Amino acid sequence: MREFLEDADKHRDDGYGRAQHLNKVELPKRFYKEVGVGSAPGGFAVTLDGKTPRTPAQKPVVVPYQSVAAAMAEEWAAQQEFIDPKTMPMVRLINSAVEAGDERLEALREEIVKYSGNDLLLYRADTPRELVAEQERVWDAVLIKLARHFEIGFQPTIGIVHQPQPAPTLERLRTSLADAKLIEAVALNSLTGITGSGLLSIALREGLLTPEEVWTAAHVDEDYNVRLWGVVEEATERRAKRRMEFDAAVRVLEMVRG
Incomplete structure (x- = not known):
């Protein structure tokens, strides 16, 4: 559904070899001793023994924010004998942005906006009663905040049949994102994919919700099922992985907007 994120997923291990099935593929050994952050043409970059990491397309990973480069350096420095891409969500996120390039910014x-028009928060369950009530309690509160903040309206629906949202609403959301630069747009796309909600991503960007409120709203259905059926180990592992990606994207937003 989201072309960019599907493409970005193919580059999740950029800069240190692609390992799509990490349990089956041997991890690369750490090939550097010293990790640092230095100035580079166009901004700042991680240095691995004085050299700047590159993407598979051989693009140097240079960012306009020293804090972002420092966060990536932390992940590189934390690697032990082997480099485990699963523990480097910040590096993977930024490499995806570098691979995308500014030419993809408008599409990002x-x-x-497209996701927001078919958003998680707008499609409601009709049963069971407990889930309906929880969706109303959490999701309606978010929609109200967005509606008041942007002076717009939404049209939630029950079921999965497409319900178009008002054109002025989508246009206002589009306008709100007009100043988002590349790295921020990639982070917002990552959050949108993780949460299933463009509206939650926008609400976080606008300071209408905290990261924890976003995470809770994104997992209303899943948390209901956990309460009903109990914890499933595999699902718990997937959630932990998503949380790591979520936290990395949130951290990027805080750094670029701070």
């Missing part, structure tokens, strides 16, 4: 912004 628009993807969030």
Whole structure:
């Protein structure tokens, strides 16, 4: 559904070899001793024994924010004998942005708007009663905040049949993203994919919700099922992985907007 994120997933291990099935593929050994952050043409970059990491397309990973480069350096420095891409969500996120390039920026912004028009928060269950009530309690509160903040309206629906949202609403959301630069847009896309909600991503960006409130709203259905059926180990592992990616994207947003 989201072309960019599907493409970005193919590059999740950029800069240190692609390992799509990490349990089956041997991890690369750490090939550097010293990790640092230095100035580079166009901004800042991690240095591995004085050299700047590159993407598979051989693009140097240079960012306009020293804090982002420092966060990536932390992940590189934390690697032990082997480099485990699963423990480097910040590096993977930024490499995806570098691979995308500014030519994809408008498409990245628009993807969030498109997602918002078919958003998780807008499609409600009709049963069971407990889940309906929880969706109303959590999701309606988010929609109200967004509606008041942007002076717009939403049209939630029951079921999965497509319900178009008002054109002025989508246009206002589009306008709100007009100043999002590349790295921020990639982080917002990542959050949108993780949560299933462009509206939650926009609400976080606008300071209407905290990260924890976003995470809770994104997992209303899943948390209901956990309460009903109990914890499933595999699902718990997937959730932990998503949380790591979520936290990395949130951290990027805080750094670029701080």
